[in-house]
Amino acid sequence: MISMRIDGPLLERRLDELYAIGAEPDGGTYRPLYGDAWARAVERVERWMKDAGLQAHRDPVGNVWGRAEGHNEGKAIVTGSHIDTVRHGGRLDGALGICAGLTAVETLLSSNGKPRRPLEVVAICEEEGSRFNTNFWGSRAITGAIGTVDPEIAAAMRERGLDPAKVAAAARDDIDTFVELHIEQGGVLDSSRQPLAVVSAIVGTAQLEVTVTGRADHAGTTPMGLRRDALAGAAGMIQAVESIARSLGNPAVATVGKVRAEPDQINVVPGRVVFTIDVRHADLGARAALEERIRSLCATIASERGLELDVRLLQERAPVPMDAGLRALLARAAKDVGSTAAELVSGAGHDAQILAARYKVGMLFVPSIGGRSHCPEEATDPAQLVLGTEVLARALQLLAY
Ligand SMILES: [Zn+2]
Structure with missing residues (x-):
């Protein structure tokens, strides 16, 4: 068995910090795209990336990237998730993939040194569609799928110092693989007492x-x-x-x-x-x-x-199958750290389904207690958060080292 030495308390602290940004008086948090809470969360994540020794930068739509160069050049291995939330959103949707991705990459850099290939963490600017009538804004920008920018969104971008005319420059053709850790947002794992799942497809x-x-x-x-x-x-x-x-x-x-x-x-x-x-x-x-x-x-x-x-x-x-090779690699990573992994279809949409158009994508799910999500009750056993992060770290190690 391989130990990935994930700092659980640090992961929890980061999740708490993000959850506090955008906290609503009547429960939950709300970080709509280009809003004040969104901007503060982006700053926080950017600072964490710099503190972790990553080169941080924001792309033209406000996705934040933290990059560790590899010994070899070539296409990057990327992990992350979305930073926006729905109204009265929970502590883990999106935030987990960012905090766990950062913690996993930080662990790898300190224990294994410089990777063979470039390794990146991304906080995707928008996925939920809870402010504007658009979702997957961030991942669509990354795949170069945004044509014209709606005037309302353009105005909100300018307020954050982003130039809507430059959206096309957010497109990336130098990504090989995207792996995302996310909560299940349903009750299958929790009710069957399974700690982890490799996603086979997004419905x-x-x-x-x-x-x-x-x-x-x-x-x-x-x-x-x-x-x-x-x-x-x-x-x-x-x-x-x-x-x-x-x-x-x-x-x-x-x-x-x-x-x-x-x-x-x-x-x-x-x-x-x-x-x-x-x-x-x-x-x-x-x-x-x-x-x-x-x-x-x-x-x-x-x-x-x-x-x-x-x-x-x-x-x-259309349904989006996850990359077959990556599914096998994630299952192996789970085994390596001493866990089993179920196979699950995702009933919810995720950035991964957009990114799958251009890169190899894979996803890991950890259980949602009682299947609750998009609400303040959204929670996962801390031990399972650590386990998910360990499997993610092991997968990134297999991919990038
Ligand atoms: Zn999500």
Whole structure:
């Protein structure tokens, strides 16, 4: 077994410090892109990087990079995560990948010296989309995927001394591999008492908007047999969405998160209902099949009830498999430090799915207690945070030394 000697208390202290930046009076923290708390957090991380002996610099969108040169030139091995948070965000989402990445790299530099290839830590400026109607802003800039900058974002950038005209210069073609440690944000590891997982893929998502049209009628004078109740029909469809996803088993999930009935009156039969369906699966074909079954059952229910149905695709994102070689390397790293690692599909989106377009990517998950995330209750056993950081450090050692 290989000991990586991670300083657990230092990791906890850094997480505490970041969590305090942007703390909200009613709980949690909020560091929206280019806000005051965001700027203070960026400064703090930049200082940690310099203190760790890394060359720190900010790119044109505000991603912060800390770099250790290698004996050889060539493409870099990078670790990190996002520095922004949702409203009332928790202590670990994003912050863990930055603090653990920094702690891991610091440990390697002090115990193993200069790496063979360049080794970097990055604090990605934005992932959550919780201030502007954009997410993966930081990772999209790194992969060169940002074209024009929305005027509102451009103004916020200028306030932070960043030039929106230079966004294209944030693109990197000198990265080989990106590895991210993140909390699971779900309850699979916690409920199965597993300390760690190697992510196999990030799910693909399809988001649909369903409009069910019947006829609005008087709730007192219209007998049941003469009604075309859009809401009663939609209720059957919503039940069907749930039972189809259940019958397929993990990792298929389908969620109706928004429902709007019209005219939304206590004494009127609903004439129109609009609801959304979010469908996810790690396999593109399986997700398409799930979506197809949902569409066809909704159509059957609509025709049985004499309702009109319109299903519109709002957004679609393909599943992103993690690099096979990197998955094996992460599993080996876990074994090397004396741990086992489950394989898990990520149901949430991550920067890694954007970065996968240009670099080899891999992810590690540590458990979220009770599956809680994006809330002040977000927590992980400190021993598992250290374990995750050890595995990350070992993986970086295998990759960069
Ligand atoms: Zn995150």
